[in-house]
Amino acid sequence: MALPPKVYTFLCACFAAMGAMLYGYDLGVISYVLEAPDFNKTMGTDDPDYIGFIVSSMLLGAFVGSIPASLIADYFSRRVAITAAGGVFIVGGVLQTACQNKETMMAGRFFAGIGIGMLGNSEIIKLIFRCLAHPSARGMLTATFQFFLGIGAIVAGWIAYGLAQTHKEAPIAWRLPLALQMAPALPLLLLSFTLPESPRWLMIKGREADALRALARLHAQGNENDPLVQGEFAVMKEKVEEEALQSQSWSALFVDKTNARKVLYGIILQFSVQMTGVSAIQYYAASVYKSVGFSSNTALLINSINNINALFGELLCILFVDKIGRRFPLIWGNVLAGSCFAVATALAKQFYVGTGSRGMGIGFVAVLYVYNLAFSACIGPLSWIYPVEMFNTAVRAKATSLTTMAAWIANFMIGQVSPKAFDDIHWKYYLVFTICGFTNALTFWALFPETKGRTLEEMDSYFRETHWFVPLSKQRNISSREREVQLAQGQTDVVVHHPTASEDAEKALHQGGYQHEEVSRFTPLR
Known part of the structure; x- marks a missing residue:
């Protein structure tokens, strides 16, 4: 018996979203690895600049990997891009697992980052989500990406936390968690061609019959005469023919005012995500929670529980994003994020001046839990849903590569400067995230139109006719x-x-x- 169309597309999304698990796992595991005694002995340094670069070299690699991803996707298809990225990521995973010094570790993180930039948190998988989804479920399907990212972080956190309890001083405490990050890459490397190809990509390549067949397979159990399939096919064909008359070069992203506006919005959105403080807290969780009175072991446990909290927020986004829309969660999620960091800043200051109490430490954890829930339900998933929705097929891969590169540069910046900032300005660093939460909300209210439901x-x-x-x-x-x-x-x-x-x-x-x-x-x- 054939699966209902939306169930089938959801399962395709789940398979592709294993790429998100790569990034989520890597995001979640590094804070535990940094606390492993044998890791620090092997790296031979406690310099905050070196530690920052060990963390952020993966993000620099992801920045480098974003451009090849778009080129491979445009010329060879989205599925080929997934396969290539999976192979590069495995190379990076092997280098990290077997490293004997900080230089090899940085090289492994960099190569893994290239794979992630092409795959796990690049737009290739999210492009597939957009192209496979029903219009009414596009947001839900794309939010699945962030949900699997959360699953990756949870798996990484609890594996690393368990090993820290049983083999804290042994190399396995950090080498095994790093080795396991390669597990989701194997099926993507070997089985990506079981995914249906993007109907829009097929249409661009002149394969109209294949495009219709792919649409029918995705949205009507193979029925090419289904009214929805015929309607989608007609609109898609008309749009692709229109885009064929337009320039598809990189310059088209900036010469055309509408494209330039959308690229700017995508870059603003991706930078805004990092300026809420999510990466600073995730990458350096142990240091953050130790600064408010918790032991290293308890700090890792707090972070592991917080990853579950985030997954619940991501589930809320999946359930409600296509009902509530994009604009409202982006605005109010950032207001809540800024408010949480305002409270966290005040509490962190008390510990810096020596007047912090156990209750204040618990309060600090509680507000960061609320922040993480708001981020995971309103900000993180929307930062991937919104950019790809904006662009037409002709420039989508190129444009989303640029917006993703902005995400990686912002992420790299936070990963690199955070250890030094925590050491030098302590609780005042949180003021940056407090202010940015509110300025983000104001920016979204002023500039970002609602895209829910539109094809x-x-x-x-729509963007041409919408006032800036x-x-x-x-x-x-x-x-x-x-x-x-x-x-x-x-x-x-x-x-x-x-x-x-x-x-x-x-x-x-x-x-x-x-x-x-x-x-x-x-x-x-x-």
């Missing part, structure tokens, strides 16, 4: 299912659908029996 093909016209100062815009929000209903009715132009699409309407898509209500056809949606 990938209409994003160019969003509160002055007259665009209305639409329901997550509205476009699917319109496509199934054959309304391939952007339309206004007055009654919001309902559960009954979605069921009718595959029955071909949706009844016409008050629909103004071919009226531009403003």
Whole structure:
């Protein structure tokens, strides 16, 4: 019996999201590795600059890996890019596991970073998510990426924490956790060609029959005559033909004002994520919690529990992002993040001046738990959902590589400067994240329009027609299912659908029996 279309696409997303586990595992494991006595003995240094570069060299590699990812994806397909990235990551994992000095460790982190830049946290997998997803489930499907990232962090944390309890002084305490990071890369290296190819990529390559077949396989159990499939195919074909007349070079990202605006938004969004403090807390969790009175062992336990807390937030995003949208969570998630760090800053200061208490330490942990929940539900997943939604097929891989490079540069900066900042300015470092939480929220309120429910093909016209100062815009929000209903009715132009699409309407898509209500056809949606 064939799986329902949305179940099938979700399972495809889960397989591809193992790439996110690579990054999540690496993100989660490094704070435990830094606390292993044998690791520090092998590295032969406690210089905060060296420690920072051991952490951030992976991020520098990810920055380097972002451009090859887009080139391979454009010329050879998304699936080939996944296979190549998995191979590079395994090379890096082997170097880290077998390293005998800090130089080899940095090289291993760098190569693993290249693989992650191409795969785990690059846009290749998220491009696949966008291209495979139903319009009404695009946000949910892409949020799965962040969910698997959280799973990777949890697995890494609890394995490393367990080994720290049983083999704290032994090399296995850090070598085994580093070796296990290669496990998710193996199926991606060997089995990525079991994924369906992107219908939009097939269309660009002139393989229209294959594109239709892929759409039918993804969205209608192979039925090429399904109304939704036919509607999607017609819109996709029209858009690809339109884009074929446009420049697809790198310069097209900056010459065209709409593309340039969207690239700027993507870069702003990715930088804003790191300026909430998430990486500083994750990479240096042991130091953060030890600074408020906890032992090294308890600090690692606190971080392991916090990873579970984050996974719950990511699950909330999966469940509600296509109902609530993108704009509201980005604004209020950052307000909450800034508020949490304001409290955390005040509590951390008490420990610096010597007046901190056990209760204050617990309060510090509690507000960081609230922060991590808000980040995981509202900020982290949206930083990957929003950028790729904005761009058209012709420039999407290139544009998202640029926005991802911004993420890696910001991440590299935080990873490199945080040890020195914690040593030199102590609790005052948290003020940066406090201020940025509120300025992020203001930026999103002013500049970022809602993209929920809109098709990938209409994003160019939508951004052209939306005032740059969003509160002055007259665009209305639409329901997550509205476009699917319109496509199934054959309304391939952007339309206004007055009654919001309902559960009954979605069921009718595959029955071909949706009844016409008050629909103004071919009226531009403003």
